[in-house]
Amino acid sequence: MKEMICVTCPKGCRLKIDEQTLKVSGNSCPRGTVYAQNELTDPKRVVTTTVPVSGAILPRCPVRTSAPVSKKLMIKIVQELKKYSLTSPVKVGQVVVENILGSGADVIVTRNL
Amino acid sequence: MRDLIIVGGGPAGLAAAYGAYEKGVKDILILEREDTLGGILNQCIHNGFGLHRFKEELSGPEYAQRYIDMLKDTTVDILSGTTVLELREDRTVCALNSRQGYFELQAKTVILAMGCRERTRGAISIPGSRPAGVFTAGAAQKYLNMEGYLCGKRVVVLGSGDIGLIMARRMTLEGAKVLACVEVMPYSGGLTRNIVQCLEDFGIPLYLSHTVTDVRGDRRLTGVTVSKVDENRNPIPGTEMDFDCDTLLLSVGLIPENELTRGAGIEIDPRTNGPLVYDNMETTLEGVFACGNVVHVHDLVDYVSEEAARAGASAANRILGKIPEHRAVHIKTDGAVSYTVPQYIRENAEEKTVSLSFRVRKILDDVKIQVSDGQRTVFTAKRTHMAPGEMEKIQLPREAIGDARDLTVSVEK
Helix, strand or coil, rough: EEEEECCCCCCCCCCECCCCCCCCCCCHHHHHHHHHHHHCCEEEEECEEEEEEEEECCCCCEEEEECCCHHHHHEEEEEEEHHHCCCCCCCCCEEEEEEEHHCCCCEEEECCC | EEEHHHHHHHHHHHHHHHHHCCCCCCCCCCCCCCCCCCHHHHHHCCEEEEECCCCCCCHHHHHHHHHHHHCCCCCCEEEECCHHHHCCCCCCHHHEEEEEEEEEEEEEEEEEECCCCCCHHHHHHCCCCCEEEEEEEEHHHHHHHHHHHCCCCEEEEEECCCCHHHHHHHHHHHHCCCCCCCCCCCCCCCCCHHHHHHHHHHCCCCCEEEEEEEEEEEEEEEEEEEEEECCCEECCCCCEEEEECCEEECCEEEECCHHHHHHHHEEEEECCCCEEEEEEEEECCCEEEEEEHCCCCCCCHHHHHHHHHHHHHHHHHHHHHCCCCCCCEEECCCCEEEECCCCCEECCCCCCCEEEEEEECCCEEEEEEEEEEECEEEEEEEEECCCCCCCCCEEEEHHHHCCEEEEEEEEEE
């Protein structure tokens, strides 16, 4: 039995997972099951950072991965995004990079600028 | 005369406006100090917002955009770049901007949604020299996420508040080395999830019961000394550790920004540093409501929105002539419970339950939240884990209150 704290949402449920059967308890929503199972196999996180944007009220535009990606890719994705820049107008949900570093997730804009 | 003026266009102000509009109030004005709406959410580019409110995991700017979009097709007016200087007892709002200069507006109701600001180095008296490189975590967050400036390369974080933890991760991702997070209390001040995903994920050590006892540097910070503290939070000689760093981030608490509130003669709760409120979020000044971090510091924006919607709906009720005139029950606290919001509950209001928020002073496992009227227990709820860094909420059925004069909230084994 392994114990962990679910980081999917700020509630922070205390999960217990059986290492053999991958059965999860202590979660208050289905996301907890997925989280605990991923933590044992391939931990995943949403990556958030910014990319430069020109012609907007701010010099930086916030972006994130559209889904959690392998924890190992976090810093690589932030570094990779240094190659990209945007031009205003951009809208929430607009794709900056598709399937970044083969992670299966797109990088999307999170603010209208 | 305006029906409703809202001071602040952050998450609380936006949700309050929408709450009042939904209840049928059309004449609403939001006064916002910055040029854009959204408040602190604009610099909180990390994810984790909105799981309760929208059943989706959003970043801060996305969460703000949802509310900005919701207000788009309404009659809510927005005046940005406008600072409110004073609120008078007769609900006159005195404001200033570069287009109109100084002006005064009268309102039937006012909602205070000014949020909070960070405690600074001055508030916690750290010894040492005063070089550049000591920032509040929120200031560093704004420089990095909105302006694109990384404020340092070797970082120590003092305080384990959520913003400090989030910035430890953010600066690591941008290539800085975060050497340590130092917390004077024996427990973290932030959410457990942030300890996991911001410190543990990146191998950043957390030193509990430690504090910064020296700050070195002439022009720029060159290092700090960290010492262990005893149970009275006094540094223990001989436990000093030196860190070579160019940046010290402070994440040592937030202060509700209540200058306007005090100026209007509204009663402040010394425990929350926010206004005393009734269950409809009305302050001690009739027709003036408050919500969000100006009342008490929240962990989750989702709960700010919920509270603000209630304030908006209550202001609407007053404008539409539904005025609560009933006796109020005082909510007291006992033992580990440090405060409650609201502090007063009025009888016979519309809603069947009262949402009661509070915090505890220490970490507690397997406990029972208990509400008593002096004679008997009127409500209980079980919790497997409670921590000072995590706000608790209970839904108290109004019928449980009965004819009690006051209620006491406590936590029992």
